[in-house]
Amino acid sequence: MAASTDETPVLALTDIRRDFRMGRLLVRALRGVTMDVLPGEFLVVMGPSGCGKSTLLTLIGGLDRPTAGSIVTSGDEDITRGDETALAEYRRRWIGFIFQSYNLIPTMTARQNVEFPLVFAGIGRAARRARAEALLKRVGLGDRMTHRPIELSGGQQQRVAIARALANAPAIVLGDEPTGNLDTRSGQEIMDLLLELNRAGTTLIVVTHDARLCTYAHRVVRMEDGVVLGVDAGGRADEPRRSVPIEGDTRDVGVTAAAVRGHSIRRRRSFTTAEA
Amino acid sequence: MSQRDLFGLMWANLKRMRARVTLTALGVVIGTAAVVLLISLAIGLQTSAEAQLGGFGDLTTIEVFAGGGMMSIGPGMAASSSGGTDGVKLDRAAIEAFRKMAHVVAVSPKGNLSGQMQIEFNRETYFPGATGLEPDVAPKLGWRLAAGRASIGRGQIVIGQKVLANDFGPVSFGPGGGGSAYGPTPAPTPRPEDLVGKALNAELVKYDDEGTEITRRERLRVAGVFESSGGQEDYSLYMGLDDVDTFNRWFSTERRNARDGYDNVVVKVDERTEVRDVQKGIEDLGFSTFSAAQILESINRTFIIMQVVLGGIGAIALLVAAFGIANTMTMAIYERTREIGVMKAIGATNRDVLKVFLAEAGAIGAIGGVAGVTLALILAQVIELFLRAMMAANAQGSGEPLNLLITPVWLALFAIVFAILVGLMSGIYPALRAANLRPVQALRSD
Ligand SMILES: Nc1ncnc2c1ncn2[C@@H]1O[C@H](COP(=O)(O)OP(=O)(O)O)[C@@H](O)[C@H]1O
Ligand SMILES: [Mg+2]
Numbered sequence: 262m263a264a265s266t267d268e269t270p271v272l273a274l275t276d277i278r279r280d281f282r283m284g285r286l287l288v289r290a291l292r293g294v295t296m297d298v299l300p301g302e303f304l305v306v307m308g309p310s311g312c313g314k315s316t317l318l319t320l321i322g323g324l325d326r327p328t329a330g331s332i333v334t335s336g337d338e339d340i341t342r343g344d345e346t347a348l349a350e351y352r353r354r355w356i357g358f359i360f361q362s363y364n365l366i367p368t369m370t371a372r373q374n375v376e377f378p379l380v381f382a383g384i385g386r387a388a389r390r391a392r393a394e395a396l397l398k399r400v401g402l403g404d405r406m407t408h409r410p411i412e413l414s415g416g417q418q419q420r421v422a423i424a425r426a427l428a429n430a431p432a433i434v435l436g437d438e439p440t441g442n443l444d445t446r447s448g449q450e451i452m453d454l455l456l457e458l459n460r461a462g463t464t465l466i467v468v469t470h471d472a473r474l475c476t477y478a479h480r481v482v483r484m485e486d487g488v489v490l491g492v493d494a495g496g497r498a499d500e501p502r503r504s505v506p507i508e509g510d511t512r513d514v515g516v517t518a519a520a521v522r523g524h525s526i527r528r529r530r531s532f533t534t535a536e537a
Numbered sequence: 538m539s540q541r542d543l544f545g546l547m548w549a550n551l552k553r554m555r556a557r558v559t560l561t562a563l564g565v566v567i568g569t570a571a572v573v574l575l576i577s578l579a580i581g582l583q584t585s586a587e588a589q590l591g592g593f594g595d596l597t598t599i600e601v602f603a604g605g606g607m608m609s610i611g612p613g614m615a616a617s618s619s620g621g622t623d624g625v626k627l628d629r630a631a632i633e634a635f636r637k638m639a640h641v642v643a644v645s646p647k648g649n650l651s652g653q654m655q656i657e658f659n660r661e662t663y664f665p666g667a668t669g670l671e672p673d674v675a676p677k678l679g680w681r682l683a684a685g686r687a688s689i690g691r692g693q694i695v696i697g698q699k700v701l702a703n704d705f706g707p708v709s710f711g712p713g714g715g716g717s718a719y720g721p722t723p724a725p726t727p728r729p730e731d732l733v734g735k736a737l738n739a740e741l742v743k744y745d746d747e748g749t750e751i752t753r754r755e756r757l758r759v760a761g762v763f764e765s766s767g768g769q770e771d772y773s774l775y776m777g778l779d780d781v782d783t784f785n786r787w788f789s790t791e792r793r794n795a796r797d798g799y800d801n802v803v804v805k806v807d808e809r810t811e812v813r814d815v816q817k818g819i820e821d822l823g824f825s826t827f828s829a830a831q832i833l834e835s836i837n838r839t840f841i842i843m844q845v846v847l848g849g850i851g852a853i854a855l856l857v858a859a860f861g862i863a864n865t866m867t868m869a870i871y872e873r874t875r876e877i878g879v880m881k882a883i884g885a886t887n888r889d890v891l892k893v894f895l896a897e898a899g900a901i902g903a904i905g906g907v908a909g910v911t912l913a914l915i916l917a918q919v920i921e922l923f924l925r926a927m928m929a930a931n932a933q934g935s936g937e938p939l940n941l942l943i944t945p946v947w948l949a950l951f952a953i954v955f956a957i958l959v960g961l962m963s964g965i966y967p968a969l970r971a972a973n974l975r976p977v978q979a980l981r982s983d
Binding site for chain 2: 369
């Protein structure tokens with residue numbers, strides 16, 4: 262296993278439950294999930310459809326609240342206890358989202374889409390633009406800055422979405438079947454891009470059906486029916502995890518930096534490049 | 538999110554729902570224009586009514602009449618009376634009481650000539666109204682002289698500017714307005730300086746029981762000429778109270794003792810705002826009073842009610858527009874639910890989402906408000922031109938252009954602010970709904 266025990270996890274999930282009440286029926290989507298996310302790792306979550314993968318990801322991403330359990334960050338904050346604003350702040354500072362259906366704003370250009378998270382982070386125009394352009398170049402879309410989503414292929418749209426997810430230099434990037442809507446070749450390209458980002462220091466959790474992704478992962482979490490069956494070693498289990506030092510401000514962070522901004526950084530100083 | 542980014546985002550969103558925003562704003566345009574036009578109408582009517590009231594003159598004098606007495610000041614101008622006070626006499630004692638009241642600066646009995654008097658001047662005959670005053674009281678009443686002196690001895694008169702003017706008499710349309718209409722044989726109105734010292738031939742006329750005309754000739758020397766007040770005073774002639782008494786005794790068949798009391802006393806107050814209280818104090822003593830200030834106040838009250846009522850009618854149109862805005866915003870939220878989810882996923886707070894949608898609703902109000910005020914101003918011009926053309930076609934075209942619609946700057950600004958508020962209020966509910974959407978659910982929607 263890649264994790265050394267003395268390492269502070271980026272996120273620690275303990276006994277997470279999520280019930281959905283549908284009329285008189287109680288759907289228990291997650292029935293006690295406990296797991297860690299280690300800095301710099303590429304974590305793949307696999308399992309049959311309906312086993313609770315997406316539900317887990319939305320909870321990690323702060324888009325929803327668990328019925329029970331805690332999610333504690335390396336900043337020692339339990340995000341399940343914060344109010345709406347605290348959760349919004351967590352999403353902004355800690356999380357980058359990649360959706361299966363890209364979810365770009367159709368009226369905005371690629372660059373504007375990438376800039377959008379920075380708007381809510383209160384970053385100035387010039388800095389925003391520079392960062393968006395750098396990110397788009399990073400994902401190979403330097404020549405598509407002013408294209409709107411409709412003028413881009415699925416693979417290109419997903420690249421824009423990845424650039425957007427990286428905009429605030431989040432601690433973790435979450436992908437819910439990011440290759441699910443793509444043809445094999447585009448899917449492969451996106452996977453390669455994710456691998457590249459992870460090698461440069463981005464912590465990734467990717468939910469997928471696609472067994473090919475396991476070869477990219479440090480660890481593979483196998484889920485079934487709302488519980489974790491086990492954690493397997495991925496194809497890169499022995500490859501060192503690289504985690505970029507945490508810096509103070511998104512504006513100064515390099516394109517590949519998996520850094521968070523502001524106060525939550527204080528307690529995350531301890532890990533740099535973790536060895537297996 | 539900075540103000541500038543909020544504005545940019547708002548603008549982009551309005552642009553993408555351009556057709557719907559235009560239609561919705563159109564409702565606001567109509568509502569705002571209706572509010573502005575109707576209130577402008579009320580203000581226009583009030584202003585022209587006030588201009589006509591200029592003929593009442595001084596707003597700091599109170600006319601006092603013997604209790605329960607009959608007065609005929611003019612149609613529709615009832616003096617207030619506290620009734621049932623036959624015993625109270627408007628005599629020296631009463632005058633002293635008035636004088637002791639706070640804020641009273643001058644008091645004078647006024648005597649009105651009870652019969653007909655005509656004056657010859659430059660081979661023309663004039664029929665001025667004549668009023669008797671105490672000899673030196675005029676300056677204290679605030680009447681200023683254009684020439685001569687204000688003290689009126691026996692056989693002396695002080696005249697208003699228009700007593701000897703060749704026009705159609707006391708028909709006043711606003712300050713300075715009446716004098717401009719000349720009769721068919723215009724002769725130059727004499728200058729005040731030239732009149733001072735002149736002796737005028739006056740003729741008093743009465744009829745005996747058989748109906749035979751009896752005339753009495755007097756020579757009245759002009760001691761001074763009042764400055765024009767623009768009011769009815771301009772057409773009056775003032776003489777000593779004693780002269781008026783003498784003439785009235787001559788007119789009257791029965792003998793009457795003037796010291797029994799006066800018909801009319803004028804009270805001058807220092808401030809317009811004190812008129813109401815002084816008037817009340819005098820009425821409490823049992824006298825009837827009349828003041829232009831009081832009339833003006835009640836007229837103003839009427840017009841404020843009119844403004845509110847007309848504004849309210851316009852506001853109903855705005856209310857309809859408000860539902861339009863609420864509907865448009867609700868639609869926008871349905872269509873953009875997924876987008877709201879995305880905004881939240883990438884770090885927008887509920888507050889950010891609220892601000893975005895409120896800004897859009899407010900902007901629809903603002904656009905409609907500005908366009909509505911513009912439309913109202915254009916329509917006001919058109920109506921004005923139309924009315925002027927009608928008046929010109931009505932041959933006479935008499936003087937003063939009548940401003941039916943008056944739109945003050947405050948009204949225009951108020952209307953725009955109001956439209957923005959209507960937008961914001963209509964947007965509150967939809968925006969709150971958007972802000973409180975749970976991100977997972979928003980993202981799941983299609
Ligand atoms: N909002 C919801 N309301 C009711 N049931 C839900 C909701 N979201 C998920 N579920 C249920 O929870 C279970 C897990 O769903 P999900 O996490 O989407 O599975 P996966 O992503 O692994 O396919 C499913 O049975 C699904 O029907
Ligand atoms: Mg799923």
